[in-house]
Amino acid sequence: MDREPGWSVRLKLTLSYAGLVMLVGVSLLAVVWVFLLRYVPVRLSPSPFSLPDRSALMAAFLPKAIMMLMFLLVVGLVGGWILAGSMLAPLTRITNAARQATNGSLSHRIMLEGREDEFRELADAFDTMLARLEAHDAEQRRFAANASHELRTPLAITQTLLEVARNDLNGDNRVLVDRLHAVNTRAIDLTEALLVLSRADQRSFTREHVDLSLLAEEATETLLALAEKQGLTIETSGTITPTIGSHALLLQLTTNLVHNAIVHNLPDHGTVWVTTSTRPRTVLLTVENTGEKLTPQLVSTLAEPFQRGTQRIRTDHAGVGLGLAIVRSITQAHDGTLTLTPRPNGGLRVTVELPAAPHTTV
Incomplete structure (x- = not known):
């Protein structure tokens, strides 16, 4: 100005x-x-x-x-x-x-010495803001680099398939079409995931009363066929857990957690536990699964974009590597906390804690 x-x-x-x-x-x-x-x-x-x-x-x-x-x-x-x-x-x-x-x-800090007063309180708040901005900037840079890599991969595959088809005009195009369809589907899924992530980060959604227990049942029913195909068992339990937020985003959060628990599980006879519970001022959604033993160091990185557990593998249902990143963004957009804990016998426990609806607080 x-x-x-x-x-x-x-x-x-x-x-x-x-x-x-x-x-x-x-x-x-x-x-x-x-x-x-x-x-x-x-x-x-x-x-x-x-x-x-x-x-x-x-x-x-x-x-x-x-x-x-x-x-x-x-x-x-x-x-x-x-x-x-x-x-x-x-x-x-x-x-x-x-x-x-x-x-x-963003790396500069004021570090104002002396006893606490209004100026030093302002300086400390400014240092905290700079630290968060620096961390957010670094996270955005990593995300942009990973997103560029992930988006470039299907495009490169598509280009390779088209060049092969152009050099072999007498070949069978059905296999080519099937491969292009799979690659294009993956690119669409990745784009939609990025849009959901952006929407959650911007908090551009309407808040309404939502029951996490109903969302857990809906997500479980939707993914039950996938669990049976994987030879897994899904167990749901809990009480009514009303909160305030976006029904669509919280359903996306719950679906991502259940899908992640199914995909990253034991090859056979695994189990997924979906539980909802309440506290005096918050509600909890907990999703646990059996699986390989995970280290705390690895678990701390799982919510980063494009991280897929022990290695960057791609299976038919492995997703695009944004499942837990979307869960974290949706949780933060709803003023909640996300906790990831390795289970002693293998697998992962994910807990989402959100503010309870006003009429449920005590």
Whole structure:
């Protein structure tokens, strides 16, 4: 925003301090003058023992008062300038940090020393904001790089298949069409997943009353055929868990969790547990599954985009690597928390905790 040049805050504070000192000085001298006038007559008769009259007192008092006021003015201006500079020094450091952040440097920190006050509270809040922005920026860069790689892969495969078909015009195109269909389907799934992720990050959705237990049943019924095909058992339990949010996004969250638990499971005779529960101010959705033993280090990365467990494998139902990333974004968009914990006997426990609907809080 273009602004006209004006006085600096330091100069304004200096003039304010000096004005206050002058006001106090004038008030004090006025009080002294009024006090003296009460005991000094206007004019006295000549006598060797008489006190000076008011005219003589004024002639003696006024020059000294003016000199004192000039001294107070100088002290107020110099002292106010120094005091204002000392008070505004932290603000200058915060301003410099903000300018560096505007220029793209998010690694700078103010690290304002000293005891806690308003300026240091502001500096700490600004440092926290810079840290979050830096982490978000790094995450977005990684996401953009991974998304570019994932989107480039089906396009490269499509181009290769088309070149093979062009060089072999007499070949059977049915196999080519089937492969192109599969590649195109994967590209569409990835694009839709990216759109869902963007929608969750922007929080552009309408909030309404949602029961997580009903969403868990709906997701389980939808994926039951896939679980039976994999030779798995799905067990659901829990109570009514009302919350506030987007029905479509929370259903996507629940479906992703159940789908992830089915796909990343034992080859046969595995189990998936879907449980809903309530707390005084929150509701919980927990999805557990059997599977390979996972390390805490690996589990901490599973919610990153395009991470697929122990290795970047692709099966018929492995998805596009955005399942848990979408779950995390939807959870954050609903002011909830996502917790991933490896199960001692193998597999993963995922817990989504969301604020309960207002009428359920105690």
